[in-house]
Amino acid sequence: xxxxxxxxxxxxxxxxxxxxxxxxxxxxxxxxxxxxxxxxxxxxxxxxxxxxxxxxxxxxxxxxxxxxxxxxxxxxxxxxxxxxxxxxxxxxxxxxxxxxxxxxxxxxxxxxxxxxxxxxxxxxxxxxxxxxxxxxxxxxxxxxxxxxxxxxxxxxxxxxxxxxxxxxxxxxxxxxxxxxxxxxxxxxxxxxxxxxxxxxxxxxxxxxxxxxxxxxxxxxxxxxxxxxxxxxxxxxxxxxxxxxxxxxxxxxxxxxxxxxxxxxxxxxxxxxxxxxxxxxxxxxxxxxxxxxxxxxxxxxxxxxxxxxxxxxxxxxxxxxxxxxxxxxxxxxxxxxxxxxxxxxxxxxxxxxxxxxxxxxxxxx
Amino acid sequence: xxxxxxxxxxxxxxxxxxxxxxxxxxxxxxxxxxxxxxxxxxxxxxxxxxxxxxxxxxxxxxxxxxxxxxxxxxxxxxxxxxxxxxxxxxxxxxxxxxxxxxxxxxxxxxxxxxxxxxxxxxxxxxxxxxxxxxxxxxxxxxxxxxxxxxxxxxxxxxxxxxxxxxxxxxxxxxxxxxxxxxxxxxxxxxxxxxxxxxxxxxxxxxxxxxxxxxxxxxxxxxxxxxxxxxxxxxxxxxxxxxxxxxxxxxxxxxxxxxxxxxxxxxxxxxxxxxxxxxxxxxxxxxxxxxxxxxxxxxxxxxxxxxxxxxxxxxxxxxxxxxxxxxxxxxxxxxxxxxxxxxxxxxxxxxxxxxxxxxxxxxxx
Numbered sequence: 037x038x039x040x041x042x043x044x045x046x047x048x049x050x051x052x053x054x055x056x057x058x059x060x061x062x063x064x065x066x067x068x069x070x071x072x073x074x075x076x077x078x079x080x081x082x083x084x085x086x087x088x089x090x091x092x093x094x095x096x097x098x099x100x101x102x103x104x105x106x107x108x109x110x111x112x113x114x115x116x117x118x119x120x121x122x123x124x125x126x127x128x129x130x131x132x133x134x135x136x137x138x139x140x141x142x143x144x145x146x147x148x149x150x151x152x153x154x155x156x157x158x159x160x161x162x163x164x165x166x167x168x169x170x171x172x173x174x175x176x177x178x179x180x181x182x183x184x185x186x187x188x189x190x191x192x193x194x195x196x197x198x199x200x201x202x203x204x205x206x207x208x209x210x211x212x213x214x215x216x217x218x219x220x221x222x223x224x225x226x227x228x229x230x231x232x233x234x235x236x237x238x239x240x241x242x243x244x245x246x247x248x249x250x251x252x253x254x255x256x257x258x259x260x261x262x263x264x265x266x267x268x269x270x271x272x273x274x275x276x277x278x279x280x281x282x283x284x285x286x287x288x289x290x291x292x293x294x295x296x297x298x299x300x301x302x303x304x305x306x307x308x309x310x311x312x313x314x315x316x317x318x319x320x321x322x323x324x325x326x327x328x329x330x331x332x333x334x335x336x337x338x339x340x341x342x343x344x345x346x347x348x349x350x351x352x353x354x355x356x357x358x359x360x361x362x363x364x365x366x367x368x369x370x371x372x373x374x375x376x377x378x379x380x381x382x383x384x385x386x387x388x389x390x391x392x393x394x395x396x397x398x399x400x
Numbered sequence: 401x402x403x404x405x406x407x408x409x410x411x412x413x414x415x416x417x418x419x420x421x422x423x424x425x426x427x428x429x430x431x432x433x434x435x436x437x438x439x440x441x442x443x444x445x446x447x448x449x450x451x452x453x454x455x456x457x458x459x460x461x462x463x464x465x466x467x468x469x470x471x472x473x474x475x476x477x478x479x480x481x482x483x484x485x486x487x488x489x490x491x492x493x494x495x496x497x498x499x500x501x502x503x504x505x506x507x508x509x510x511x512x513x514x515x516x517x518x519x520x521x522x523x524x525x526x527x528x529x530x531x532x533x534x535x536x537x538x539x540x541x542x543x544x545x546x547x548x549x550x551x552x553x554x555x556x557x558x559x560x561x562x563x564x565x566x567x568x569x570x571x572x573x574x575x576x577x578x579x580x581x582x583x584x585x586x587x588x589x590x591x592x593x594x595x596x597x598x599x600x601x602x603x604x605x606x607x608x609x610x611x612x613x614x615x616x617x618x619x620x621x622x623x624x625x626x627x628x629x630x631x632x633x634x635x636x637x638x639x640x641x642x643x644x645x646x647x648x649x650x651x652x653x654x655x656x657x658x659x660x661x662x663x664x665x666x667x668x669x670x671x672x673x674x675x676x677x678x679x680x681x682x683x684x685x686x687x688x689x690x691x692x693x694x695x696x697x698x699x700x701x702x703x704x705x706x707x708x709x710x711x712x713x714x715x716x717x718x719x720x721x722x723x724x725x726x727x728x729x730x731x732x733x734x735x736x737x738x739x740x741x742x743x744x745x746x747x748x749x750x751x752x753x754x755x756x757x758x759x760x761x762x763x764x
Contacts, residue, residue, distance in 0.1 A: 115688075199690075282684065295697075301687050315679015320646065322695030323665050324479075326563075329693045331686030333659075 045372035048074040054156045054367035054390065059084055061125045062154035062370050067110045071378040076109060077371040078123075085159045092137045094148070094158045097393065098363075099130035100182035101373050101386040102216075103305050116335065126154040128370075130387075131171060131181045133394060147171040147394075149181040156367055156390055169341060173349045178393055183385035184220060184348050184359045187334060191302065192220035193344045194337035197228075199330050200276060200300040204229035207270050209289055210251075212280025214242035215377075216385035217302055219249055219360040221278045226250040227356055230276070234269050236262060236285060238380045245383050249358065263288045273297065273325075282307045283314040290321045299329040305378070360384025409736035412438040418520045418731035418754065423448055425489045426518035426734050431474045435742040440473060441735040444489075449523045456501045458512070458522045461757065462727075463494035464546035465737045465750040466580075467669050480699065490518040492734075494751075495535065495545045497758060511535040511758075513545040520731055520754055533705055537713045542757055547749035548584060548712050548723045551698060555666065556584035557708045558701035561592075563694050564640060564664040568593035571634050573653055574615075576644025578606035579741075580749035581666055583613055583724040585642045590614045591720055594640070598633050600626060600649060602744045609747050613722065627652045637661065637689075646671045647678040654685045663693040669742070724748025 054060045058081050065078035087093045104114050108127045113119035117127050130152045137144050139162055150168030152158050162168045171181050183189060195217070196202065208225040212218040213235030225233045235246030236255045243254035255265040262285055266274070273294025279286050282304025289299065307314060322329060337344075351357035362382040364373040367390045376382050418424045422445050429442035451457045468478050472491045477483040481491050494516045501508050503526055514532030516522050526532045535545050547553060559581070560566065572589040576582040577599030589597045599610030600619045607618035619629040626649055630638070637658025643650050646668025653663065671678055686693060701708075715721035726746040728737040731754045740746045 295700075301684060304684050307684070313681035315681045316683050317677035317679045319680050319683065319693070320665060320668050320671070320695070322693065324697060325695065326697040326700055327695055329683070329686065331684070331689065331691055333688060333690040336659075336690050 049368040052368045059157040064109050072375050087138050087159045091159045091161050092139050093135045094132035095135045096390045097131045098179050098182050099128050099388045128154050131178050182387040188216045191334045192217045195300050195302045196221050196224045199332040200298050202228045205231045206275040207232045208276045209234045209274050210278045211236040211285045213237045213246040214383050218280050219384050222249045223357050266292045290318045293325045293327050295325050297327040301331040362386045364388045413732040416732045423521040428473050436739050451502050451523045455523045455525050456503050457499045458496035459499045460754045461495045462543050462546050463752045492518050495542050546751040552580045555698045556581045559664050559666045559696050560585050560588045563696040566592045569595045570639035571596045572640045573598045573638050574642045575600040575649050577601045577610040578747050583748050586613045587721050630656045654682045657689045657691050659689050661691040665695040726750045728752045
């Protein structure tokens, strides 16, 4: 099989322009097979929507990208989201300004984050299902609400702390370490007192990035043997493994667990586009080391939103947590930005700036 | 492939006789491939051993059988045990009377349990490695020290309680439910207030047995579809799965987990004789239900021996925990008794009575 030609994303967005006063959307044109392709997306324009009684009108500032969106497009209803069909607007969380409000709890001018969908303008009844939150840290860039101060940040925090229960001194391994959640977990492990942090990522640029974030060692899975490098870097075994990729990497870490080890299953991007699922044959290693492998469902943790975001914002201001974001410019490039996740191109949280960041409401 | 003829265990033990004053042993003749065969075992006789300074002379009363013994015979050093080679006496825990003591901490006449090996008489330095404990519940049969009041009992207790952390109301599934550990866990789930207990076992006789132990439902994996029966019996999902078998059964349970479910990995007998290991492809189900899969290493829990055994003995006396043991008669039949585990023939803890139970030292 020859390598497929790189998809022509430039042609997809050529001639498109998100502009004031026109509601632009990206919709599902076809359920993706493997990574997304330009033909999976359809651009759509509508007149400006008008908020009904109990609704607000949102003007999108940023939209975040997450691997799960490809699964939404396949109609899986992953994470409890409404299942999509061809022709539906793609699900996605983002940051928006309220232009107009006919809702008693929300006011025009407020900056919010929540389930907007891939739209430049949207009306919303701000239901519990859409999980909207006010953006309160006006001294920090609003784009962070797509990352550290958004659902990816809650995922990293809930996964690393509540689910994995780190202990000071843990030899900690993070896969997808240069990715959105991974780049935060690496830094949280430092905050929590890990004795050693090893980041697994693909390519020299990402390896440099994870070391800059605080990893003692970087393993480049594209050019190095992960099992061999784990043996070298964790001679006493792994105490804590935060898994963003699944598959062979998870299996290699299972083989090197130390007594009492914990594994947190956060993502398995290696499996999302696989046609034959990978089977973990060495799961019984958990027995001999009295280990634990746990998953978490981020929406179970939204009740702790304010507490977690306050802590995260504090770490950012104190310089302990450096937000890493990969910001694509322009709503027109959303499909390409999603594709970057599956190509492993993004460093940090992938998001898209839909319009220039407004003057901040307060702070510096 | 035709079904292989049933091994001729009668020929192996024909003419052999464990008798007073002769030290009989079973040794490794060959590393087993698949289930054990008569040619894997060698009978050996020696003159009575004499305890050296700091040693005791033990007279074996009962020996317990566990699936791990086949792995010992393969030289795997499973569970931290000393690796065996061809010609070595097979590892095994049992109950013995001290005939003679030259050890300051142990007295002649005491009943003990620990790592005796497959021997009718043995000398021992009673090292920490051999994990000897005094048998203290003289009102109860000494054979129980191979089961509920022995290492299998500690496994069931540590696995079910400490590792799995049951919650009242748990819909609980136990595989290998008619086996040594499984038959205890079923009853512990009742003690802990499970709302429903489903036992998975093979064949109608075992299905009856697990219902008598307190299961609301029995699933006969030999004649029924485990996934279908789990769907019927656990419509709201499984809260707690105690896994004694691994493989397809573990996979079927992963598919039916309820939010917050816990899986305890205790054994994976389905995998021990497999040449191609089974791969779990649906482990990521732990993510969507915020579930946990934990293993435990029983030797990490021996520090709680007295506490656990006191509780277990109390449950036996109160009629809450019925010991289930499958006692083969005669040391000559040890190899056949081990084979029964892999053929799924035993109900409860498989053990072997080496000589008649002595008059109890106290109690009734």
